[in-house]
Each structure stands twice: as C-alpha cells, then as structure tokens.
Amino acid sequence: MFEGLSEKLAGIFDQLTRRGALSEEDVNAAMREVRRALLEADVALDVARTFIEKAKARAVGAEVVKSISPGQMVVKIVNDVLIETLGSDAEPIDLNAAPPIAIMMVGLQGAGKTTTTAKIAKRLTERFKKRVLMASLDVKRPAAQEQLAILGRQVGVETLPIIAGQTPVQIARRAEEAARLQGYDVVMFDTAGRTHIDEPLMAEMAEIKAAAKPHEILLVADALTGQDAVNLAKNFDDRVGITGIVLTRVDGDGRGGAALSMRAVTGKPIKLIGTGEKMEALDDFHPQRIANRILG
Numbered sequence: 001m002f003e004g005l006s007e008k009l010a011g012i013f014d015q016l017t018r019r020g021a022l023s024e025e026d027v028n029a030a031m032r033e034v035r036r037a038l039l040e041a042d043v044a045l046d047v048a049r050t051f052i053e054k055a056k057a058r059a060v061g062a063e064v065v066k067s068i069s070p071g072q073m074v075v076k077i078v079n080d081v082l083i084e085t086l087g088s089d090a091e092p093i094d095l096n097a098a099p100p101i102a103i104m105m106v107g108l109q110g111a112g113k114t115t116t117t118a119k120i121a122k123r124l125t126e127r128f129k130k131r132v133l134m135a136s137l138d139v140k141r142p143a144a145q146e147q148l149a150i151l152g153r154q155v156g157v158e159t160l161p162i163i164a165g166q167t168p169v170q171i172a173r174r175a176e177e178a179a180r181l182q183g184y185d186v187v188m189f190d191t192a193g194r195t196h197i198d199e200p201l202m203a204e205m206a207e208i209k210a211a212a213k214p215h216e217i218l219l220v221a222d223a224l225t226g227q228d229a230v231n232l233a234k235n236f237d238d239r240v241g242i243t244g245i246v247l248t249r250v251d252g253d254g255r256g257g258a259a260l261s262m263r264a265v266t267g268k269p270i271k272l273i274g275t276g277e278k279m280e281a282l283d284d285f286h287p288q289r290i291a292n293r294i295l296g
C-alpha cells in the first residue's frame, strides 16, 4: 500500500531507534511527508491541514505493534483516516421515492454531465430495470440536446422530444409531466454548464431545481480539478444543495485529490466514478482506490 509514501516514512523511522508508542516528534516528521503527498495530489490546502491534524491526533501515542514498523503503523493510521474522510460505505443513487424519481445533473461545462447522464440512465435501465426518460435543459449550446438524444439512442433510453425555443424551466416542466403521464420510473435532467461558476449559472440551477423538484442532485466534477474543487463543490452545494458527487475522468492520470477536497467541504458522498468515454465506463466509488492514488 502506498509504496512511495511507505518508503519515505520507513526512511524517517529508520533513523529512530525508539519503539513502543509513537512520539510527537516522530509523528510530526512523518506528517510532513503525508502533507507533501496530499498537496502533490492536489488536495486543497485547508482540507490537507484538517486531515493532518486528525491523523496526528490519532497517531501520537499509538502503540506500535511488534509485527509492523512505526512507518507502517503511521501509513495504516493515515489510510484509515483517509478512508473515513472519503466515506467508507458505497452510497448508491437513492431510488426510494415515488416515481417519477427526478435526478438533476449539475456541473461545469465539459465536466462530463451529458455523458454521465446517459451512463447512469443505462445503468438504471439495465441493472435496476427502471424506465428512464432523459431531458437536456441545455439551451445554450445548440448541439447539447441533440448530443443527449444520440447517446440515448446508443444506450436504448428515451429522451424528451426537442422543441426549439423553450427555456430550461419549460423543458423541465414538460419532462416531469411526460414522465408522470407516461409512467416513467426515473426522469433525468441534464443541465447546462459554464466554463466557470457565475451568478447566472447558479440562478438558473436554482430555478430548475424549483421546477424539477429533484430527489437527487448530482454534481459531476472532473477528477483532474485542482485547488478549484473546493470552490466548485461549495458553491454548488450552498446554492443548489447537492446530494452526491460523480467524479469523472478517474481513468486519467490525475491523483484524485479533488475527491477528498469535495467530500470534506460538502460532506456529500461520492456516489459514482467515470472511468472512460464509453457508456459502460461507470463504476461504484471505492474509497481505497482513490486513497491509493492520493497517497501514491
């Protein structure tokens, strides 16, 4: 586990002959390496600081059991705290509501919202045998609604017929009504993004939320998001109130610190991860996988 970090910590503790309980100095030296690893993985500064305090409190005075080295002991404690912070239990999409269950997808442009909407619809259809209707509320990008329709045909999920000239709220109302009258189990709302967070985007999301009354609001965020992750997650959560996070591009070579940052500042679970462009590339969230990446 974490060969890189383990090696560094072993190096620190090798210089110490002490055994038994971990002393504060030993732990401080180790935590400097842990901090470096977190920051290299793009964990936000404040999140890294809080994390280190928590891990430190647990490590100082911990008895080192005979079978492992002090370095391994610290790695284990750090790993435990990391898993706890990331959320140790997988939290699936909540389908415990009266149909049609509304799921609203939010996030910045290019984060993977449309792709993830279709991936989730496919999963709900195939694995959970739900009848799903998807609707794109993105009237800014001319091709957005057509893009969702194409993906819908690809995964065998219906999309709301496109009517030009409607506002996002009008489309949301039409989708909700169609889902209700036609007996769909789930209605998914793919919303428009922007290149960055701004007031009009947040106002539009709040308006759509009021019309769509979503049971789940999933923030779709790129795993490669760096220090911006905190700002992104906090803004969407404060203004719209997210119920979970879907982390995309986990197949890329990012270290995944954004996952820890977003989870820590919102307390909202990471529900799913995107692992590629294909429609099958959607996985449950396994905290250990992300922990391994973060600590390298």
Ligand code: GDP
Residues within 6 Å of the ligand: 107, 108, 109, 110, 111, 112, 113, 114, 115, 116, 193, 247, 248, 249, 250, 251, 252, 273, 274, 275, 276, 277, 281
């Ligand atoms: P939106 O603007 O948020 O709706 O983003 P899109 O769904 O259009 O996705 C933007 C690009 O990212 C597309 O080329 C997708 O194929 C790609 N994409 C989405 N999710 C993933 C993922 O998990 N991994 C990879 N490698 N690419 C992804």
